[in-house]
Amino acid sequence: MFGVDYRCFVSPNGKIKIRMMWASTVGWVGGYVQYGKNKDKITIVQVNYEEETNDEGRPYAVNSDWVEIIDGKVNGRYHFGYQGANFDNVFYINAKGKKFDFSQALENYEDCF
Structure with missing residues (x-):
């Protein structure tokens, strides 16, 4: 089974948006993030x-x-x-230990930025 998921997230002040993609198959999971349309x-x-299991x-x-x-x-x-x-x-959390919160954006992946 192979699955791919695409998401857009935004910082509380709206200044930082990230696109995230991850893919999975049996025995492998990987992905990427991107901070701007022209960014790597x-x-x-x-x-x-x-x-964590929940109610049925x-x-x-x-x-x-x-x-x-x-x-x-x-x-x-x-x-x-x-x-x-x-x-x-x-x-x-960056390499210096600074934490940045994000929430799921209303835009879909393609319209994230």
Whole structure:
């Protein structure tokens, strides 16, 4: 089974938007983030994935952590917390430890920026 997901996220003040794509198949998960239309895509690699069961008929709550790889080195960490299609806990921590919160944007992936 192969799956691909595309998302757009925005910072609370609206100044930073990121597009995120991840793909998965049996035994492999990978993706990228992009901070602007003409910016390079940055490789992200999943390092943690946890599902939390809910009431019957409700989608799993998922916490997924990814590292950002630039020039072969870990440069930051992303966290995506979601249930079904709703992402409610998204943040990025850069190499210096500064945290940036994001929320799911109203725009779809193509219209993110």
